[in-house]
Amino acid sequence: MKTIKARARKAAFARRKDVHSEARSAAGVANLLSVVTEHKGKTLSGYVPIRTEITPVPVMAAMATHGPVCVPVTGQLGEPLRFALWTPDCEMTEGAFGAFIPATRQFVEPEVLIVPLLSFDRHGGRLGYGGGFYDRTLEGLRAKRPTLAIGYAYSAQEVDAVPLEPTDQLLDAIVTDEGVHWV
Ligand SMILES: Nc1nc2c(c(=O)[nH]1)N(C=O)[C@@H](CNc1ccc(C(=O)N[C@@H](CCC(=O)O)C(=O)O)cc1)CN2
Ligand SMILES: Nc1ncnc2c1ncn2[C@@H]1O[C@H](COP(=O)(O)OP(=O)(O)OP(=O)(O)O)[C@@H](O)[C@H]1O
Secondary structure (H helix, E strand, O other), X not given: OHHHHHHHHHHHXXXXXXXXXXXXXXXXXXXXXXXXXXXXXXXEEOOOOOOOOOOOHHHHHHHOOOOOEXXXXXXOOOOOOEEEEXXXXXXXXXXHHHXXXXXOOOEEOOXXXXXXXXXXXXXXXXXXXXXXXXXXXXXXXXXXXXXXXXXXXXXXXXXXXOOOOOOOOOOOEXXXXXXXXXX
């Protein structure tokens, strides 16, 4: 399974690089807003893009006028993510794995998560960078309360079937530059 996932990641990185563009990112914004605006006031987690990830930052900025918005903070490998409050103008500093995090961190627990990914399938399967961070995190959050995991990606990141393990947490919806798909 490790080699299967590693191979899938390599292909997914190449595919995402091909379609990464500002125009496609902009096209995703309206679709993502249509989903998250239904959850105004709930704590929403986004992410600051790394590598060739589609950016949810305009959506996070719009939602920050309605309620708390946070971003993931990585601890040790094997630990779930934590989430620090974020505002469009907050000071940022470089965290682990090159992802930017708020310089001053007030930790909160999101109910709605915009989840970055390398590839997804129609059944909610998700391939990430391989730390298992979102899997551990969603497992913990879902054990406490209903939690909405929204995958955000370029539509070209769709595959027939993501290789899955028992510990993989499924997405509830996938939003792309081309539309919204509820699982
Ligand atoms: N924008 C963004 N922020 C995020 C995440 C993310 O996927 N996207 N994360 C989501 O979890 C966390 C950071 N997790 C990451 C985990 C691994 C790698 C990474 O580059 N891994 C190596 C392989 C490591 C290994 O297997 O030894 C690689 O892919 O080359 C990057 C980010 C928190 N913040
Ligand atoms: N809840 C969990 N408890 C124990 N191990 C876990 C859990 N979730 C994931 N893992 C393990 O972590 C490793 C990496 O997981 P996986 O390959 O699914 O990461 P990923 O979803 O691609 O990455 P990420 O979520 O960080 O973006 C796997 O070996 C997996 O079994």
